[in-house]
Amino acid sequence: MIEIKNVSKSYVKNQKCIDNLNLTIKNGEIFGFLGPNGAGKTTTIKMITGILKMDDGEILIDGTNISENPIEAKMKFGFVPDNPDLFLKLKGIEYLNFLADIYKVSKENRKEIIENLAKKFDIFDNLNDKIQEYSHGMRQKIVVIGALLHSPHNWILDEPMTGLDPKSAHDLKELMKEHTKKGNTVFFSTHVLEVAEKLCDRIGIINNGKLVFVGTYEEMKKQFKENASLEELFLEITE
Amino acid sequence: MKEIFILTKTLLKSSTNDSKKQELKKKNFFSKILLYIIVYGYIIGFMTYISYETISGLILINNPSVFLNISFVGMLGFSVIQTMITSLNLLYFSKDLENLLPLPITPMKIVIAKINCLIISQYVILSLIILPGIIVYGKLLNLEAIYYVVSIGCLLIFPIIPVVIVSGLITIIMKFTKIIKNKEMVQYLSILLSIFLIVIIQVFFTNSENPTKQEMANGFLKANTMIESLYSKLPNIKLILNAISNYNNFTGLVCLIKLLSLSVIIYYAIVLFISTIYVKTVTSLTTVKGKKVKVSTIRKIKSNSVFLTYLKKEIKLLIRTPIFFMQCVLPSIIFPIIIGVPAILSVKESGWDFTVLQQDFGNIINSSLGIIGILVSILFMFIFNYASVTAISRDGENAVFMKYIPLDYKKQIFYKAFPGIVLNIIPTIYIMIFVVIVIPQIRVKTIIYVLLISQMLNVINNEVSILIDLKNPKLKWITEYSVVKQNINMIFVLFLTIFEILFVLWIGNKIKETDNLFAFLISIFLLIYFFIRKYINKHKEEIFEKIN
Numbered sequence: 200m201i202e203i204k205n206v207s208k209s210y211v212k213n214q215k216c217i218d219n220l221n222l223t224i225k226n227g228e229i230f231g232f233l234g235p236n237g238a239g240k241t242t243t244i245k246m247i248t249g250i251l252k253m254d255d256g257e258i259l260i261d262g263t264n265i266s267e268n269p270i271e272a273k274m275k276f277g278f279v280p281d282n283p284d285l286f287l288k289l290k291g292i293e294y295l296n297f298l299a300d301i302y303k304v305s306k307e308n309r310k311e312i313i314e315n316l317a318k319k320f321d322i323f324d325n326l327n328d329k330i331q332e333y334s335h336g337m338r339q340k341i342v343v344i345g346a347l348l349h350s351p352h353n354w355i356l357d358e359p360m361t362g363l364d365p366k367s368a369h370d371l372k373e374l375m376k377e378h379t380k381k382g383n384t385v386f387f388s389t390h391v392l393e394v395a396e397k398l399c400d401r402i403g404i405i406n407n408g409k410l411v412f413v414g415t416y417e418e419m420k421k422q423f424k425e426n427a428s429l430e431e432l433f434l435e436i437t438e
Numbered sequence: 439m440k441e442i443f444i445l446t447k448t449l450l451k452s453s454t455n456d457s458k459k460q461e462l463k464k465k466n467f468f469s470k471i472l473l474y475i476i477v478y479g480y481i482i483g484f485m486t487y488i489s490y491e492t493i494s495g496l497i498l499i500n501n502p503s504v505f506l507n508i509s510f511v512g513m514l515g516f517s518v519i520q521t522m523i524t525s526l527n528l529l530y531f532s533k534d535l536e537n538l539l540p541l542p543i544t545p546m547k548i549v550i551a552k553i554n555c556l557i558i559s560q561y562v563i564l565s566l567i568i569l570p571g572i573i574v575y576g577k578l579l580n581l582e583a584i585y586y587v588v589s590i591g592c593l594l595i596f597p598i599i600p601v602v603i604v605s606g607l608i609t610i611i612m613k614f615t616k617i618i619k620n621k622e623m624v625q626y627l628s629i630l631l632s633i634f635l636i637v638i639i640q641v642f643f644t645n646s647e648n649p650t651k652q653e654m655a656n657g658f659l660k661a662n663t664m665i666e667s668l669y670s671k672l673p674n675i676k677l678i679l680n681a682i683s684n685y686n687n688f689t690g691l692v693c694l695i696k697l698l699s700l701s702v703i704i705y706y707a708i709v710l711f712i713s714t715i716y717v718k719t720v721t722s723l724t725t726v727k728g729k730k731v732k733v734s735t736i737r738k739i740k741s742n743s744v745f746l747t748y749l750k751k752e753i754k755l756l757i758r759t760p761i762f763f764m765q766c767v768l769p770s771i772i773f774p775i776i777i778g779v780p781a782i783l784s785v786k787e788s789g790w791d792f793t794v795l796q797q798d799f800g801n802i803i804n805s806s807l808g809i810i811g812i813l814v815s816i817l818f819m820f821i822f823n824y825a826s827v828t829a830i831s832r833d834g835e836n837a838v839f840m841k842y843i844p845l846d847y848k849k850q851i852f853y854k855a856f857p858g859i860v861l862n863i864i865p866t867i868y869i870m871i872f873v874v875i876v877i878p879q880i881r882v883k884t885i886i887y888v889l890l891i892s893q894m895l896n897v898i899n900n901e902v903s904i905l906i907d908l909k910n911p912k913l914k915w916i917t918e919y920s921v922v923k924q925n926i927n928m929i930f931v932l933f934l935t936i937f938e939i940l941f942v943l944w945i946g947n948k949i950k951e952t953d954n955l956f957a958f959l960i961s962i963f964l965l966i967y968f969f970i971r972k973y974i975n976k977h978k979e980e981i982f983e984k985i986n
Contacts, residue, residue, distance in 0.1 A: 245986060248841075248842040249841055249842055250838055250841045250842055250985075250986050251986050252979060252983070269844075270844045270845070270846060271844075273842060273843065273844035274844045278842050280838070280842075282835060284835075284836075285836050285839065286751070286755065286836060286839075288754065288755050288758040288759055289751065289754060289755070290738075292738045292739065293738075293750075293751070293754065295739075296738070296739065296740055296741070296742070296747065297747050297748075297750075297751050298843075299741065300741060300742050300743070300744055300746075300747035301744060301747065301748075301843050301844065301845055302843075302844065303744075304741075305741070306739065306740070306741045309739055309741070310739050313739060326738070327738065329758075
């Protein structure tokens with residue numbers, strides 16, 4: 200579970216880019232975080248993952264405060280950043296070994312997870328190549344595998360579908376569903392409204408640093424227009 | 439024309455600017471300006487002093503113009519070596535190519551903008567290295583204002599020819615050498631070639647260690663004779679020197695016009711040549727190796743301690759990136775040799791009796807003076823280690839990774855500093871082996887004292903370097919070369935080490951008894967280290983604030 204309580208952040212004095220954000224991502228749900236460019240999605244994700252310090256409020260990952268117990272909290276999530284160009288000079292397998300060591304994954308467990316996920320994503324045979332030789336989609340896949348290596352309860356993904364081929368995108372969506380079925384949490388940002396509509400249990404829309412809607416797609420339709428598509432609703436809410 | 443201007447401006451801006459938030463820029467603006475003033479002031483001051491001493495010496499033997507000859511030829515060599523690396527990176531390996539090539543801009547405009555950037559970067563170097571000497575020269579010889587106008591005109595034209603010729607040669611090599619289709623191979627080869635050239639120049643100019651004005655002037659005269667024989671092969675240098683020496687008559691003006699015309703012709707001819715094959719050459723480069731050996735992936739799944747895995751990652755990234763390898767690893771390995779060998783040769787050439795020298799040093803090597811002497815030599819070598827001061831910047835945008843992995847910042851600072859610590863051990867070993875061989879009278883106790891104090895300082899320097907880089911990281915860069923080259927943080931390491939050298943010399947002068955000297959120095963450095971760790975522990979969040 201991820202709890203965001205009264206969180207605010209400003210880069211410039213008296214100009215809040217996140218304004219008193221309150222949000223709870225419950226166990227067992229896939230939560231899609233939507234918003235136009237510059238709305239505050241990435242800033243929120245950066246605060247959840249401990250990359251950015253918040254000015255006010257608190258964020259709890261499975262009850263652990265990210266500011267007070269960062270190491271413990273960071274062990275409880277796996278993060279996929281928006282840019283998959285990580286450590287390009289390392290080989291895929293070296294990158295995964297490095298992460299597994301950092302997250303203290305046993306040799307047996309990492310063997311099983313790497314083999315399973317790398318085969319699922321069809322990059323098992325490329326693990327001995329340097330990441331710089333990978334395509335954008337392959338880089339995205341290796342980063343996703345790295346984030347899932349320690350079997351975290353909470354997945355936090357920033358634009359995870361970017362660059363993935365249809366099969367890999369489908370596999371990732373299936374993995375998300377499997378993960379939440381076990382009572383775990385998936386929180387991801389996306390611009391692909393179709394993905395959010397079909398995959399997410401709940402949706403959050405952020406605009407100018409404020410959460411303007413949280414709920415299911417059905418609730419959104421009830422609240423705004425009954426027959427509108429998510430795209431139409433999104434535009435109405437954010438404009 | 440407007441397009442080229444905008445492109446050049448954008449390339450220059452993107453190579454120097456960090457994409458920090460606007461408010462942070464404003465906040466740090468004045469401190470950054472002050473920092474640049476200190477750094478540039480230091481270099482200009484140093485060059486002014488050297489120029490003053492040399493020109494004064496040459497005036498004594500009535501041959502001051504030799505200074506200009508040597509300066510321009512020396513600068514030409516420097517420009518060639520520097521352009522070899524920068525043009526290779528800027529033209530063929532910069533990250534912006536992916537964005538530039540799809541734009542509706544002709545290859546010629548891209549090439550011109552890139553070459554303009556190379557020329558402008560040469561202007562910065564010229565203003566630091568040559569301009570002070572030219573001004574001192576004019577002042578010491580009481581020359582008229584027109585001398586300065588002609589000289590500045592020459593300086594503006596000077597880098598055009600070396601930059602375009604080297605860029606043209608690199609394009610030919612890239613185009614026609616099949617074995618170097620691999621980017622990393624090209625970079626490693628250019629590094630080897632640069633080192634080879636540096637060693638040749640070093641051996642060529644080897645002279646006595648502390649020359650007097652007279653010796654310096656004689657050395658310059660000797661070099662000048664060789665340079666004069668090169669004139670026919672370097673028409674641009676001949677024209678520059680003629681223009682400056684005839685600054686007050688018509689010949690000077692003619693030389694300046696000839697120089698400008700020659701430069702413009704060569705510039706456009708070579709730019710045209712590069713443009714015709716540029717896009718094809720750039721797009722044929724790859725990072726993929728030809729043959730692939732199938733290795734079982736499962737066998738490669740291993741587990742290590744967090745320290746070892748972090749260290750392995752750091753070392754792999756450092757060694758597998760040729761430019762980082764050249765700028766951060768090689769100096770610690772080859773600089774002691776480049777500096778040490780000519781120094782030893784010059785002692786040998788000066789005709790000193792080695793046995794007497796051994797006897798003399800043998801008497802003092804185990805004293806406080808001996809300990810301080812070895813310590814200062816080791817500390818001096820630490821100046822050339824840039825591994826830690828660029829450790830965060832080298833990661834670029836990946837540095838954010840440090841913030842979301844479950845690993846304490848304090849530990850990460852130590853792990854990041856470790857490759858730098860290891861690299862500093864290399865010159866320490868060189869120096870200790872040299873001392874033990876040359877002065878066998880050295881006691882084991884002295885060796886232990888020196889090693890303990892120097893390595894304590896080694897750890898301090900590297901951790902402080904990481905803190906400096908965290909305070910002012912350069913995370914958005916276009917070429918790997920600029921991470922080290924344009925990293926002003928290095929100057930802090932220089933100041934820190936100079937301060938340590940002065941401190942050690944001062945203490946060595948105060949405490950003569952070796953045990954007391956060791957006890958004092960090791961205690962003070964342990965205390966400093968304790969406070970550094972305490973500071974890191976207390977302020978780790980703020981220290982990592984700029985990584986986001």
